[in-house]
Amino acid sequence: MKKPRILLADDHRMVAEGLRGLLEPDYQLVGIVEDGRALLEAADRLMPDVVVADVSMPLLNGIEAVRQLKKKNKEIAVVFLTMHLDVAYAASAFEAGASGYVLKHSAPSELLVAIGSALKGRTYITPLLAGELLNYQRNRPSGDQEGGVARLTARQREVLQLIAEGLSVKEAAAVLGISSRTVEFHKYSMMEILGLKSSAELMRFAVEHGIK
Known part of the structure; x- marks a missing residue:
């Protein structure tokens, strides 16, 4: 059975390399990039099934990169793996087209669950933010996006x-x-x-x- 293809985007190389051991038993890691512009170029060239990206990256942040990526490649699923425990970032991530939002200090198994959900066309948000995101979306003034x-x-x-x-x-x-x-x-x-x-x-x- 063919392994799903994953592209990692994180400007902290040690974080990305650390994820290699977690992902490689079940996924084919097709590339690691360190900024949002490289993410767009690599996604075009490598056509991964899932992109795992950080929010904060140089040259083009993850959310803006994903917004542009989804305009060209709607079929590529995206899971954010980030330090940002901020509901506004999570809301922006899902508005950009993300399927998942996981925190870097969460258990590794949470990232695997998020990737699995993304591949099935479902969304996943870390439980630490799920309730807060719902309240945020309910209370935000109509038409106020970011x-x-x-x-x-x-x-x-x-x-x-x-x-x-x-x-x-x-x-x-x-x-x-x-x-x-x-x-x-x-x-x-x-x-x-x-x-x-x-x-x-x-x-x-x-x-x-x-x-x-």
Whole structure:
């Protein structure tokens, strides 16, 4: 019987390597990547059945990477394995198209359950957050998805993360393959959309919404 194919995405290499022994008895580990951009490239090339990804990764965070991945490859299931015990991150993960949300300090068996559920088309959330997520979704104002983040385009969110990581406009432009002028345009468009008056306020917004 053919083993399901798994791609790991985590910028902590030791964590990813540690998962190898847990997964390899039942799954084929087709690759390990360390940032969100590499995740998108590897998913296109390797076509895994499941992606296990961290939320916080450089260049493109896990949630934004999964949002883009699911637009192109809806059939690839995604399970987040993260340190973030924050219901807002979990809500964003499922809105992006994730099938599971597991904490890194949970028992290893929980990740295996989440992956198994994802392969069957079901969702899994760590019991530590399940009740809180339900309350969060019930009490959130209608139409409020991730605060102002949902009003930004995918490209704007990419620009925002790179700038929040400390890259200059020129460096961000090089990563994205666009001009510095286009990066500046996106930066000021975001400030206008979000009602922010300075680059410092834009950085504060990025930190508060976990765009890093």
